[in-house]
Amino acid sequence: MGYDPASMIAVYAATGDEWDDTLADCERHILPLLREHQVRLVQVARTGPFESDGIVVLDDSRSPTRLHKAGPWRLSDELRTTGTVPMVAQGRRTCSIKFKESVIDRFIAADLQGRPYRHVLGFNAEEGMRVLRDQTYTPLTRAPEYPLIEWGYGRAECLALLRERFGITWRKSYCAQCPFPGNIGGLPQHLERLRTFPERAAEVLMLEHSALALNPNSRLFGATTLHGHVMADRNTEALTAFRRAQAAGTWSVYRVQRIIWAGGDENTKGPAWRSVRTVGVADTRAGAV
Ligand code: SF4
Numbered sequence: 001m002g003y004d005p006a007s008m009i010a011v012y013a014a015t016g017d018e019w020d021d022t023l024a025d026c027e028r029h030i031l032p033l034l035r036e037h038q039v040r041l042v043q044v045a046r047t048g049p050f051e052s053d054g055i056v057v058l059d060d061s062r063s064p065t066r067l068h069k070a071g072p073w074r075l076s077d078e079l080r081t082t083g084t085v086p087m088v089a090q091g092r093r094t095c096s097i098k099f100k101e102s103v104i105d106r107f108i109a110a111d112l113q114g115r116p117y118r119h120v121l122g123f124n125a126e127e128g129m130r131v132l133r134d135q136t137y138t139p140l141t142r143a144p145e146y147p148l149i150e151w152g153y154g155r156a157e158c159l160a161l162l163r164e165r166f167g168i169t170w171r172k173s174y175c176a177q178c179p180f181p182g183n184i185g186g187l188p189q190h191l192e193r194l195r196t197f198p199e200r201a202a203e204v205l206m207l208e209h210s211a212l213a214l215n216p217n218s219r220l221f222g223a224t225t226l227h228g229h230v231m232a233d234r235n236t237e238a239l240t241a242f243r244r245a246q247a248a249g250t251w252s253v254y255r256v257q258r259i260i261w262a263g264g265d266e267n268t269k270g271p272a273w274r275s276v277r278t279v280g281v282a283d284t285r286a287g288a289v
Pocket of ligand 1: 016075086093095096099100173174175177178179180183
């Protein structure tokens with residue numbers, strides 16, 4: 001299998017919520033390689049919440065110097081507006097589909113206009129489930145390839161290679177509000193990152209706080225809350241920033257109505273619809289009750 005750099009397109013979908021250290025590592029170590037080999041890097045993002053809003057190309061260059069952190073509409077904008085946290089529906093992560101897959105697919109459709117292409121994905125040898133999920137979606141023009149799996153590279157081998165090449169321990173790439181263990185790795189590493197970036201931790205605590213206010217089942221980690229983990233971790237900087245953000249914001253009273261449709265049998269739930277209306281806004285929590 002060979003790859004001609006001149007005919008390669010690397011596509012990066014900016015969710016708007018990537019960790020700053022990951023972006024900095026990519027700018028320091030990956031962009032120089034792309035420039036050296038004249039690989040075309042296209043940076044894309046959603047323009048708004050609706051499919052009709054389309055996508056925007058933030059940068060399209062064979063000599064990129066910076067990575068865009070965000071486009072006009074970030075995943076956290078969507079979660080803040082809808083009062084939700086990242087979710088799984090029918091076994092698929094809706095945030096990833098909306099902010100990565102669909103954005104990249106729309107760019108590919110516009111750029112390649114139906115020409116066949118080889119789609120190279122960096123799933124490692126321990127990510128068989130992701131490969132199975134990816135293969136449920138294979139239009140005729142797309143030929144998926146998974147080189148790390150062909151080479152037998154698991155996460156440890158990839159990290160060792162990156163350490164040897166760049167002299168650093170490469171940190172995981174994911175959104176600060178991601179709750180999925182496959183993305184964030186172990187909880188201790190995630191909590192350590194939240195200690196490194198307490199302001200980001202506070203933003204995620206705010207997202208979870210709003211989601212829980214509208215639905216007490218919206219704990220970020222399903223059975224447990226991020227707030228509980230941050231408290232247990234004694235991350236006082238994050239908790240202080242969270243309380244500061246709460247004090248600086250407005251408080252609202254909402255009317256929440258839900259319809260949960262019946263599922264296929266008596267043990268399963270069908271789709272859930274929710275209506276949220278604001279019935280009052282105040283500067284303080286006491287004033288909003
Ligand atoms: S990193 Fe996590 S939160 Fe971000 S898009 Fe992927 S699954 Fe969703």
